[in-house]
Amino acid sequence: MTEGLSSAPRPGTTPLTERSSRVAVARKLTRRAGREKAGAFLAEGAQAVREALAAHAAGQVRVREVFATDQPRHAELAELARAGSVPVRYVTERAAASLSETVTPQGVVAVCDLPGTTVDEALADRPPLVAVLVGVADPGNAGTVVRVADAAGAGAVLFAGDTVDAYNGKAVRASTGSVFHLPVARDRDVAEVLAACRRAGLRLVGADGRAAGDLDTADRDGELDAPTAWVFGGEAHGLPEHVRAELDAALRVPLYGRAESLNLATAAAVCLYASARAHHRATGG
């Protein structure tokens, strides 16, 4: 039997340590360059691994292998992996922690193929609601927006320009599985991403705290009924001027109290849900 390879982690199998070559190879996926070279990324924690294996079973993402510590709580995931012919590698707590980017690792990590979806592929079905991130630096924020976009029924999330990698471990974790639910595509060329949205019949609406128009008024006026790509800027500086110049409209979330702004994820939640509500109202859904 190959070292550490078993159909399910179980006592008696010698666990792989953080110094084993398999674990060292997987650890390179905690860096963007390593992910791009290997064409793979890590999904960490029980929920993300479960979603990865479900996507694998549905033929949407290939899971290459799962690393898990010898814990009874991982038995169900090992079973799911086995059902999909995904090898499960039994590892030490320390080896699992070396693949983790969280303070309290759960001891289970899946190695998944990077989807490599292009922007045009992500928009092929002409979804009526899309989120575009431009220059979002924080992986937790980016992953949370993927989760919110999924919840609001968006058909794709596009990572444009200097936005953090969607397959960064913290971004995957913050998405709580949503990165496996809807197409996520990246293109450094922001103008090309916006042009692709336009070709897909989407109206380009930027979330901009300095905009003259506000979300609730636009909603009442039926402005959100059209298929919409919401464009969100980075945490520090919002949308750059060359992006704002390309938009069909810019809207601010109204601030009814004394807060100066909302953070990216909460603003995205309010904007995307306003569009979802408008679309469901328009279709009587």
Place this chain on the structure above:
Amino acid sequence: MTEGLSSAPRPGTTPLTERSSRVAVARKLTRRAGREKAGAFLAEGAQAVREALAAHAAGQVRVREVFATDQPRHAELAELARAGSVPVRYVTERAAASLSETVTPQGVVAVCDLPGTTVDEALADRPPLVAVLVGVADPGNAGTVVRVADAAGAGAVLFAGDTVDAYNGKAVRASTGSVFHLPVARDRDVAEVLAACRRAGLRLVGADGRAAGDLDTADRDGELDAPTAWVFGGEAHGLPEHVRAELDAALRVPLYGRAESLNLATAAAVCLYASARAHHRATGG
């Protein structure tokens, strides 16, 4: 001249180190027990200190002192402090970092009186929109909800039961100054907090992913037009049964995609903004 005391930090003044007694006393405020004993809390970072000094100038919060490193960027804050007769203590980078709960401290911290607002005081003006947190454990989440509540125009945020301290450093920071904008009150007795809301004419509506009714339907049916206290549960388990039993209604944020849930802050944003929109619609605002 007293050691480290100056009207503004300036080169030539001997900075207080992390071993000085003033800094050691302030450091106790990074713990809840220390805050309660001293009746004070720390507001960290340029934005929070600016908001603290504005609240001090308005007579809403008393700022006892400001600790700042010798950086030109703190000159404006030192000026504001001086205008309010607040002493500025010049400290080393390390001393400032010892008062900080962030990875990259900004080198400026204000010591503020704990407001000690009671739940009944927070509701005295009978605000039409209030947020209640029950058992929220993460200070970043709690602070973000305070910010969202402020943005949506809520009149108070109530920390009930085992909810984290609103004056935890991370909560204050996540609120980005909103903790100084609206009354924040705490009571461990959840039933008493809910009863106080009812006495203040508020309808108790819980955000509950398992509820039968959904937010958008309730909004269309005018259910959100009434004065509302939104009740939000903890990240892990939501609202406990004994709290749900006390509510007038429970609503879920509709999930249009495949996400299993929203996180606390984004769910709170969608719920509080739905109420704000309904109230402004009802009043023609």
